[in-house]
Amino acid sequence: MKAEDRRELILTAAMGVFGDYGYVGTTTDQIARAAGVSQPYVVRMFGTKEKLFLEVLHRALAGIFAAFDAVLAEESELPLERRLGLAYFGLLAQHGLLLSLMHSFVLGNEPVIGQAARAGFLEVYNYLRDAAGFSAEQAQEFLAQGMLANTMIGLRMTDWVGEDPRASELLESCFPGKLPMVLELGDLHRPGGK
Amino acid sequence: MKAEDRRELILTAAMGVFGDYGYVGTTTDQIARAAGVSQPYVVRMFGTKEKLFLEVLHRALAGIFAAFDAVLAEESELPLERRLGLAYFGLLAQHGLLLSLMHSFVLGNEPVIGQAARAGFLEVYNYLRDAAGFSAEQAQEFLAQGMLANTMIGLRMTDWVGEDPRASELLESCFPGKLPMVLELGDLHRPGGK
C-alpha cells in the first residue's frame, strides 16, 4: 500500500480515537493499533502527535463545511436551520469527527491546539453568519444547540436511555425525531466501537 | 496547618488546574505546586488522581446547586431563566469550576469519571425540571446556552476580543450585558491565572 492510502487510514483511525479519549488521553499506539500499523510509523508519518491532531481537526472542520455546503446547494421546503441541524447530526456517522472538535474546544490553553480550535470555531460561526445568512442570534442559538448535542454524545448519555426517563426526555429534545439514529450511531462512540 | 485546611487548599487548586488542562492533561505535581505542597502529599491525601478529580467534580456540582438555590430563595422581578443564567455566569469567578465539569462532559468513555459526569449532568437537568419548574424545552435551552458559554471559556475566546470583531459579536450574544465581567474573569482561565 502506498503512503497516501495509509495516511487516510491513519487519519480516520486517529479521528475516532481522539474523539473517544481526547488529545492528551489518546496514545499514538492506540491510533496505530486502530489503523493496523506500528506506533513508530504513525509518528514517522505525521511528525508528532500534535501535528496529527491538527490534521484531524482540519479534517473535521472540512467535514462540517462539506456537509453544510451540500445543504446550501439543495432545494427544500424546510427552514435552513433545521436542515443544517440535520446535516450536523449526520456527521455523527463519522466516528470522532464532532468529538475531536469538542475536545479541542476545551483546550484553549494549549498554545498550538488552542489557537487552531479558536480559529476553527470562528470559521464555523462566520460560515453561519455569511454563507448561511444567519443573524447573530440565529447563529448563536444554532451553536448552542450544537454544543449541547456534542455534550450528550461526549457524555455517552445515550447509554442511559431506557434506564433513566429523564435522560431519554433530554435526548429527545436535543435530537428531535432523530433519537433512534443517534442511539445507533452512539455505538460508535463507545470503547471498542469501530 | 491541619489536614482539613490543606484539603481545602488542594481542592481549590486542583479545580483550577483541572479546569485549565483537563483531567488527563493535569499532573498531580502541577496541583501540588499550585497548592504549595509536595506532589506525594497530594496523592497521599486523596489516594489517586482520579479520586481527587471526582471530589472536584462533586464540589463543582455543589457550587452550582448552591448558586441556584440562592436564586430560588430570592425575590425578583426578572424571569427565572435570566436569574439562573446570571448565577451561572457568577460561577466563573471560581477558577475551574465550570471548566472541570466541561472536561468531564467529554469523558463519557472513562468508566468511573464518565459515570459521575453523566450522573452530575442529569442532576442539573433534574434540578431545572423539578426545583426550578422548567419545562423540558426550557431546561434544554438553558443547558444549551450553558454549554456554549462553557465552550467560549474553554476556547479562551475572550482572548480574541478586540482582534476579531466576530469573536466579540459572538461573545456578546453568549454573555449578554456581562462581557466586561467575563473578560475580567477570563484572566483566571489562562496559564498562570491564580
Added chain:
DNA sequence: GTCTATACCAAGATAGAC
C-alpha cells in the same frame, strides 16, 4: 514503506525519614 528495538522522559504512586 514499514517494522523491531530501544532511548528517554514524565508522571503516578510508594517508602520511609523527620
Added chain:
DNA sequence: GTCTATCTTGGTATAGAC
C-alpha cells in the same frame, strides 16, 4: 502532617534493519 527520595510504568520519539 509533610517532605525527600525513589520505584515503576507507560508513552513519544528516534535509529536503523528489512
